[in-house]
Amino acid sequence: MTEENAFEWPITIYYEDTDVGGIVYHANYLKFFERARTELFRSRGVSLQALFADHVSFVVRHMDIDFHRGARLDEQLVVKTWPKNIRRASIEFCQVLVNNAGQALCKATVQVACIHPETMKPIQIPENIKSEISK
Amino acid sequence: MTEENAFEWPITIYYEDTDVGGIVYHANYLKFFERARTELFRSRGVSLQALFADHVSFVVRHMDIDFHRGARLDEQLVVKTWPKNIRRASIEFCQVLVNNAGQALCKATVQVACIHPETMKPIQIPENIKSEISK
Amino acid sequence: MTEENAFEWPITIYYEDTDVGGIVYHANYLKFFERARTELFRSRGVSLQALFADHVSFVVRHMDIDFHRGARLDEQLVVKTWPKNIRRASIEFCQVLVNNAGQALCKATVQVACIHPETMKPIQIPENIKSEISK
Amino acid sequence: MTEENAFEWPITIYYEDTDVGGIVYHANYLKFFERARTELFRSRGVSLQALFADHVSFVVRHMDIDFHRGARLDEQLVVKTWPKNIRRASIEFCQVLVNNAGQALCKATVQVACIHPETMKPIQIPENIKSEISK
Numbered sequence: 001m002t003e004e005n006a007f008e009w010p011i012t013i014y015y016e017d018t019d020v021g022g023i024v025y026h027a028n029y030l031k032f033f034e035r036a037r038t039e040l041f042r043s044r045g046v047s048l049q050a051l052f053a054d055h056v057s058f059v060v061r062h063m064d065i066d067f068h069r070g071a072r073l074d075e076q077l078v079v080k081t082w083p084k085n086i087r088r089a090s091i092e093f094c095q096v097l098v099n100n101a102g103q104a105l106c107k108a109t110v111q112v113a114c115i116h117p118e119t120m121k122p123i124q125i126p127e128n129i130k131s132e133i134s135k
Numbered sequence: 136m137t138e139e140n141a142f143e144w145p146i147t148i149y150y151e152d153t154d155v156g157g158i159v160y161h162a163n164y165l166k167f168f169e170r171a172r173t174e175l176f177r178s179r180g181v182s183l184q185a186l187f188a189d190h191v192s193f194v195v196r197h198m199d200i201d202f203h204r205g206a207r208l209d210e211q212l213v214v215k216t217w218p219k220n221i222r223r224a225s226i227e228f229c230q231v232l233v234n235n236a237g238q239a240l241c242k243a244t245v246q247v248a249c250i251h252p253e254t255m256k257p258i259q260i261p262e263n264i265k266s267e268i269s270k
Numbered sequence: 271m272t273e274e275n276a277f278e279w280p281i282t283i284y285y286e287d288t289d290v291g292g293i294v295y296h297a298n299y300l301k302f303f304e305r306a307r308t309e310l311f312r313s314r315g316v317s318l319q320a321l322f323a324d325h326v327s328f329v330v331r332h333m334d335i336d337f338h339r340g341a342r343l344d345e346q347l348v349v350k351t352w353p354k355n356i357r358r359a360s361i362e363f364c365q366v367l368v369n370n371a372g373q374a375l376c377k378a379t380v381q382v383a384c385i386h387p388e389t390m391k392p393i394q395i396p397e398n399i400k401s402e403i404s405k
Numbered sequence: 406m407t408e409e410n411a412f413e414w415p416i417t418i419y420y421e422d423t424d425v426g427g428i429v430y431h432a433n434y435l436k437f438f439e440r441a442r443t444e445l446f447r448s449r450g451v452s453l454q455a456l457f458a459d460h461v462s463f464v465v466r467h468m469d470i471d472f473h474r475g476a477r478l479d480e481q482l483v484v485k486t487w488p489k490n491i492r493r494a495s496i497e498f499c500q501v502l503v504n505n506a507g508q509a510l511c512k513a514t515v516q517v518a519c520i521h522p523e524t525m526k527p528i529q530i531p532e533n534i535k536s537e538i539s540k
Contacts, residue, residue: 016166020288026465030432031151049209060431065468074184155423161330162300195296200333286436301421319479344454
């Protein structure tokens with residue numbers, strides 16, 4: 001999976017997402033990116049809830065985010081998501097929020113670590129997930 | 136529109152919606168209900184953004200909510216929405232969040248007032264909206 | 271504890287709390303009310319985290335809320351909280367968000383149930399909590 | 406202002422901040438950082454609401470964030486904030502969330518741009534703000 005065949009997930013902007021500045025509150029873009037990663041996993045048959053029951057969880061370790069243009073109420077947008085690096089215990093994703101004119105509103109690289117949910121210690125990413133995400 | 140032919144809108148539970156108790160944080164059900172009301176309006180050709188530009192806005196004036204069962208991560212739910220009362224300057228909606236076993240997780244009555252967004256004073260609901268919602 | 275000697279907790283309105291309508295997003299008032307209930311408990315020596323470790327948790331079962339006036343960015347407000355009814359396995363709180371002119375912006379009655387966090391079943395409220403809250 | 410005499414703002418972790426993983430939902434750290442920047446401004450006599458009325462607003466343009474350790478319910482933390490670079494139309498802040506053992510839970514550099522709230526175009530930062538922040 002690369003930018004060309006990135007996973008796409010639609011996002012609609014509701015009142016809850018906006019702030020008094022008239023655009024989406026900046027922290028809320030992180031929610032859109034996480035929904036998209038969750039749905040990428042789901043589209044590959046990976047349920048976060050089932051992983052959790054198996055003592056496998058993912059947490060965000062690092063993000064680098066550019067906020068280019070503010071999204072507005074009622075806008076219908078798309079998050080594009082693809083892996084940049086798949087390592088033993090972490091995955092680095094590229095994610096871009098684009099409008100229907102193809103403009104990037106927000107771009108991020110997100111490093112997600114695989115951990116044991118009780119100990120919070122890094123663990124190896126299950127092989128099936130690595131192969132599904134790298135397809 | 137009644138409970139039998141209520142407007143239905145799907146909701147998926149993401150990490151952002153949950154809290155340390157393992158279920159959806161109670162205030163977040165209000166977001167699901169508002170998304171559903173927004174989409175009910177949109178399904179009838181009414182854009183909140185366009186209304187806003189016309190100096191027409193809706194605000195929540197009163198809510199009565201029963202929290203019956205907590206929704207969990209990854210659950211796929213449906214919000215059912217229908218009007219209980221349509222008045223001159225306000226609409227009272229009934230809203231229920233149900234799981235795919237038909238169980239009601241959360242039920243609310245929501246009184247939404249039509250206001251002028253600058254003065255915040257009540258104004259008459261535009262006739263086309265009243266007729267669309269009452270259909 | 272009654273309305274006259276209610277527990278008071280200050281709230282400041284930040285960007286995160288507002289929406290494009292220029293006032294606080296309605297669901298966020300529920301967060302202010304929960305912060306105030308948490309601090310009421312803390313002021314009486316009750317830690318939610320410690321209770322949780324003892325398999326005692328509180329969940330919101332019912333809310334009735336009136337949204338009177340919208341709070342704005344930078345406003346410094348106070349939540350007043352007092353118990354209306356203390357029952358075997360639930361407490362009903364009254365909560366009011368007031369500005370420094372004494373105006374009520376938002377009023378709620380909130381029924382909070384005591385549950386076992388794993389089974390989610392109602393359990394008896396620990397006696398020390400009942401006596402602390404009723405003081 | 407440097408790391409040694411950084412502005413400090415206390416943060417308490419409430420239910421609203423956590424997720425099902427048992428720790429603070431990652432996007433919520435951005436809210437804590439923004440509250441701290443707002444209070445840094447306020448401590449220097451700068452009101453965001455008053456600036457807004459003068460057609461001056463600040464938006465986040467870029468963030469680089471490391472999530473080191475998850476904060477938990479009821480934790481009492483401190484955000485340290487200091488400017489790294491003050492430019493003509495933007496300020497770069499360093500921000501660290503620390504616990505009372507002095508451990509850094511989350512670290513960020515945040516580039517905040519000064520804009521006209523209607524046009525969303527960059528404008529020069531008012532001189533009094535530059536001098537207050539650089540003190």
